Amino acid sequence: GPIQPVCFPLALGAVRAGVELGAAALDDALRARLIRRGFPDLLNRLRPAITIPAPQAGDEPLDGRRRPGEAMYLDEIAASMPPLASAVADAIRDGALALALGGDHALSLGTLAGAAATAERLAVLWIDAHGDINTPETSPSGHVHGMPLAAALGRGPSVLTDLFAETPPIRPEDTVMLGLRDLDPGERAWLAEGTIHYATMAHIDDRGLDATIADAIDRLRASGADAVHVSFDLDVLDPLLLPGTGTRVYGGLTFREAARLLRMLRDSDLPIRSLDWVELNPALDPSGGSTAVAAELLAIALGETTD
Ligand code: DIR
Ligand code: MN
Ligand code: MN
Numbered sequence: 001g002p003i004q005p006v007c008f009p010l011a012l013g014a015v016r017a018g019v020e021l022g023a024a025a026l027d028d029a030l031r032a033r034l035i036r037r038g039f040p041d042l043l044n045r046l047r048p049a050i051t052i053p054a055p056q057a058g059d060e061p062l063d064g065r066r067r068p069g070e071a072m073y074l075d076e077i078a079a080s081m082p083p084l085a086s087a088v089a090d091a092i093r094d095g096a097l098a099l100a101l102g103g104d105h106a107l108s109l110g111t112l113a114g115a116a117a118t119a120e121r122l123a124v125l126w127i128d129a130h131g132d133i134n135t136p137e138t139s140p141s142g143h144v145h146g147m148p149l150a151a152a153l154g155r156g157p158s159v160l161t162d163l164f165a166e167t168p169p170i171r172p173e174d175t176v177m178l179g180l181r182d183l184d185p186g187e188r189a190w191l192a193e194g195t196i197h198y199a200t201m202a203h204i205d206d207r208g209l210d211a212t213i214a215d216a217i218d219r220l221r222a223s224g225a226d227a228v229h230v231s232f233d234l235d236v237l238d239p240l241l242l243p244g245t246g247t248r249v250y251g252g253l254t255f256r257e258a259a260r261l262l263r264m265l266r267d268s269d270l271p272i273r274s275l276d277w278v279e280l281n282p283a284l285d286p287s288g289g290s291t292a293v294a295a296e297l298l299a300i301a302l303g304e305t306t307d
């Protein structure tokens with residue numbers, strides 16, 4: 001079916017300039033790649049991108065220190081989400097895969113709200129070095145990009161959880177996380193509650209990549225959810241492969257591991273209706289290599305195949 005890119009050039013959630021450039025860079029690089037490699041069918045499925053305006057930093061520098069318990073740019077970010085949620089919901093209702101191009105990971109507040117609005121019961125696959133289940137109280141950084149999944153699961157400030165007030169709730173038991181290797185103390189405490197299914201990089205090494213992915217797919221399928229949202233934070237990749245992202249953590253996925261994960265998801269029967277591709281910061285990798293890697297993996301996720 002058709003693919004609807006939705007660009008959302010947000011940097012306030014990461015509090016890091018440059019990540020707002022990722023959305024347009026990804027859209028351009030994806031199209032250029034599909035033309036160059038000769039995948040006209042996939043290119044034909046790709047609709048022109050929609051860009052939803054994201055709030056910008058203005059005159060203040062993006063590296064301000066915060067007060068304890070504060071979430072930086074919380075109100076601006078929250079207020080910007082309903083139009084993004086609507087664009088995602090419209091694309092899904094129109095039969096397209098909603099492809100959100102970021103921008104930082106706070107945009108998942110909007111994409112999850114939009115996807116949840118179109119589903120009876122939405123399951124979530126979160127692929128990230130980080131958990132993104134902080135609240136302002138547990139967050140060491142105060143950065144909202146570390147909080148979107150918490151809010152979608154009902155924890156956090158009401159200005160964020162209210163974005164999900166009119167959607168069926170997303171349940172922790174319908175949530176699967178892959179690639180984790182940098183969790184904050186409050187996030188570890190939540191995962192220790194045992195309801196969210198998660199695989200750290202160490203778990204992937206112990207159990208094996210294929211088995212871990214198969215477990216995740218089984219879990220999502222068995223949830224009974226009628227739709228699955230996949231959120232791909234590019235920092236799940238090893239920083240030696242993709243340095244152009246704001247919160248780099250060693251020990252991430254290789255290109256081939258990520259490609260295999262994406263092929264297994266693509267070839268699964270999961271009802272994936274929406275996909276986030278976030279946290280590319282082209283300013284942190286002027287060589288352009290990170291943008292190229294991000295676009296190559298996206299093409300694989302969308303169905304480019306030389307199998
Ligand atoms: C960190 C980083 N846990 C925070 N989070 C990131 O700021 O809450 N998520 N980068 O992907
Ligand atoms: Mn993230
Ligand atoms: Mn991350």
Ligand code: MN
Nearest residue numbers: 014141143146
């Ligand atoms: Mn951060």
